[in-house]
Amino acid sequence: MIQNPVLSGFHPDPSILRVEDDYYIATSTFEWFPGVQINHSKDLVHWDLLGYPLTRVSQLNMIGEEDSCGVWAPCLSYDKGRFYLIYTDVKSFIGSFKDTHNYLVTAEDIHGPWSEPIYLNSSGFDPSLFHDRDGRKYLVNMVMDHRSYSASKFAGIVLQEYSEAERKLVGPKKVIFKGSHLGVTEGPHLYWKDGYYYLMTAEGGTGYHHAVTVARSRNIDGPYEVAPNTPMLTSRYFPTHELQKAGHGSLVETPDHQWYLAHLCSRPVGQERRCILGRETAIQKVKWVEDWPVLEDGTCLPQMEVAAPMAGNQKNNTEEGKVRDGVEAKEIDMSGPWFYEDFDGDTWSLHLQSLRIPLDDRASLTDRPGWLRLYGAESLNSHFTQSLLGCRQQSFYMEAETKVEFQPENFKQMAGLAYYYNTQCYYYLHITWDDQFGRILSIIKNDLGKGSYPIGMGVSIPEKGPVWLKLTTRKETAQFSYALDGENYREIGEPLDATILSDDYFDQTGHGMFTGAFVAICCQDTSGERKAADFDWIRVNMIV
Structure with a gap:
């Protein structure tokens, strides 16, 4: 069984990836250096700290940055023998403005060496790279609107093509999704399955109203329809549930075509419901119903225990860093x-x-x-x-x-x-x-x-x-x-x-x-x- 959270303590904004029989989760590190933590598993149950791709100041220089700036919401992907890591370096986010610079680094081996960064844009945060079936690549990120008279600072998800040959974004920019009724739309990831492009987003804000939502379209640039089971995942309606703040998810498919969702969560303590350990990472099992992803049990509530893939009883080589809570003092x-x-x-x-x-x-x-x-x-x-x-x-x-x-x-x-x-x-x-x-x-x-x-x-x-x-x-x-x-x-x-x-x-x-x-x-x-x-x-x- 998968025991949640699989990454306890400060491990927010998980981006999950499978390459052959290896699973990786990349998480935000904010002002902590080196940048972006990557954990590895063979079975989704046992996870080991593998390392950090951003180990040089030339890749990530956060000197002078305010608390909780730095690396936000990385996206780890893989295509044709190469790993791609997209990340935001937030320079400032106090007041109306957010100075958010998005970069790409690559490596042929997950252990590195990782390349020098390629600058992408600064229009918002939570960037994600999608590798389409025809070989083209697209960047999605949320758009930040600093204008106080705008309907929302979270102005939607923008799509733009990335040219690997030119090492930059090319072509028109298009806002493809304005969000569901939950609002505060961020954390986008694109997927392709059975004739549909699926856009997964985080909504509701990264607090107690947090959620994962899904929309789909026949075309990558939309229009996108919101899933009838929205939100796909949330604990906002269950204030006494152990896993709170559930949201910001990403999908992974196992070799035998089972699906899982990695997402962040928190465990509050005390009367004030404060989360000392920060935002953690959990995993839920997913099934497909009428071409929509839903949680295995048909609810939107994250579970503490989840059925693992068939190989889930085999441990990694080491279990350093695996900890569990929930016993009396x-x-x-x-x-x-x-x-x-x-x-x-x-x-x-x-x-x-x-x-x-x-x-x-x-x-x-x-x-x-x-x-x-x-x-x-x-x-x-x-x-x-x-x-x-x-x-x-x-x-x-x-x-x-x-x-x-x-x-x-x-x-x-x-x-x-x-x-x-x-x-x-x-x-x-x-x-x-x-x-x-x-x-x-x-x-x-x-x-x-x-x-x-x-x-x-x-x-x-x-x-x-x-x-x-x-x-x-x-x-x-x-x-x-x-x-x-x-x-x-x-x-x-x-x-x-x-x-x-x-x-x-x-x-x-x-x-x-x-x-x-x-x-x-x-x-x-x-x-x-x-x-x-x-x-x-x-x-x-x-x-x-």
């Missing part, structure tokens, strides 16, 4: 890490990402072999050069731990363990320096951009020696602790409200955000002296 088994990086190799785990750009000379695995040395850079509020490596929180019940050596000389130098959503919302347990008490441990809370010190100066610690830092989460709450010997941990500060690290918490500002909670190791030196911290390892335990 007393049942949690924290023995054996889900993720462990000891920094003994020549690179770090794929699960660790930086913000906006590569770390480059802000990180070294050779200056002190067996340790990661992070050179202090800008603050956790910066949109430019941070020295930070983080991994997604993929379970409501998590224990993250690291060992750090750091000798600050002034209060502008900090290093430690962060529970991070974005530059405006995070908790940070850090080592720093106090003029009166010397080396100390303290906590910074940043709540919608308002910084505070919940425990004031903090606690004094010995002037030298390693410190072990730990973060433990239990759904809505989180707790920091520390040890000076690696064994005898002491809690520091009161339990923290984990739900502020969510898209939903930002709704009160009137400006949406779209990521999820991370746990990160980091180092700052806002004096500009680049004071370094050494991290021996990072370990993250989650429910498996």
Whole structure:
């Protein structure tokens, strides 16, 4: 059986693809670098992190970009021995305007190397490339309308041909679909089956009214008729269902002609229904009824368990990154890490990402072999050069731990363990320096951009020696602790409200955000002296 979500934690906007007997899902990464995460499966049940196509600044330079900008809604496709990846790099989306630049990169092997980007357009976001039966290729994307007097900022889905020979869009542009009654039409994907072009879109907005809708036409440029079962998928009518915000889907056909839908979803916690883990990826089985795709059970509601293809009982070579939720706290088994990086190799785990750009000379695995040395850079509020490596929180019940050596000389130098959503919302347990008490441990809370010190100066610690830092989460709450010997941990500060690290918490500002909670190791030196911290390892335990 397929157990949903198949990709837990921050894995939004899935684009699913099959090449022979290999399945791939590409998801949005927003401001996290490298860009676009690709997971791989042989059976739609077991998924492994494969890598990131956008590994060079020449492909993706997000320095200075605001929170939740960067890579939106990639589309992964394949044709005649070549992989194609379309993506949006969002530069700004506050206010009336959205600066959204769409690009194409290609590779002959899914592992790369991936090409330099080809610029396509900037008319909107969520671009998708369709390979037609006659060899022609077409780009579809939503069109953004910044005019306040327009009926909707979401002005429809535009179609334009792409010339591979000329490496650009050619010919006329045509808006082929204005959307259904649900509105907020985005996330388009085109498919061909049995004489029809099918246009799948996301509608209703990427919150609790989210949905997947389908329209079809005999001609690629329309007119498109909306399916009678609209929406095909949604949880908007079922507020107590475990999988909420269901929408933004893409289809895949198995070798034996079964059909499945990958889509995003979220799992809220607490009375405020906040989704700490962000938007996740789930898979539903699809059948065709009167030439329309519908969910296997005939409803529009996403299911937690779905029948897998015949090969679904065979596991991948590894199951790194596969986590599951849904047990009581007393049942949690924290023995054996889900993720462990000891920094003994020549690179770090794929699960660790930086913000906006590569770390480059802000990180070294050779200056002190067996340790990661992070050179202090800008603050956790910066949109430019941070020295930070983080991994997604993929379970409501998590224990993250690291060992750090750091000798600050002034209060502008900090290093430690962060529970991070974005530059405006995070908790940070850090080592720093106090003029009166010397080396100390303290906590910074940043709540919608308002910084505070919940425990004031903090606690004094010995002037030298390693410190072990730990973060433990239990759904809505989180707790920091520390040890000076690696064994005898002491809690520091009161339990923290984990739900502020969510898209939903930002709704009160009137400006949406779209990521999820991370746990990160980091180092700052806002004096500009680049004071370094050494991290021996990072370990993250989650429910498996």
